[in-house]
Amino acid sequence: MEEKDFEKIYEQYKQQSEQQAQLEASQGNSDGKEEFVAVRKNDDGDIIAFKTNTGRELDYITALDEAKAGKLAHVDVFHKYGRDIIRSEPDGIKENNLDRLPEF
Numbered sequence: 001m002e003e004k005d006f007e008k009i010y011e012q013y014k015q016q017s018e019q020q021a022q023l024e025a026s027q028g029n030s031d032g033k034e035e036f037v038a039v040r041k042n043d044d045g046d047i048i049a050f051k052t053n054t055g056r057e058l059d060y061i062t063a064l065d066e067a068k069a070g071k072l073a074h075v076d077v078f079h080k081y082g083r084d085i086i087r088s089e090p091d092g093i094k095e096n097n098l099d100r101l102p103e104f
Contacts, residue, residue: 064084
């Protein structure tokens, strides 16, 4: 039976994924959807509002509704802890994570 270097294979996979994510990020938002450019946090560090590239400021519930409707680029909605949560698309680029966006 052939011996495989699972660690090496996984590292190659991660590098390819990171390269693809960088390529897709550099292509930008071709469908014209709004994107989050800043966030507002409460005293606990939780994101409570979002600012889009058009200057709109969205409370969490409005942003959640628009994300569910597919009106916002580069975010997903998932269900965890008994509620829906907005998160940035998992693209391997830490700099565009919602938690790392500038605050407004």
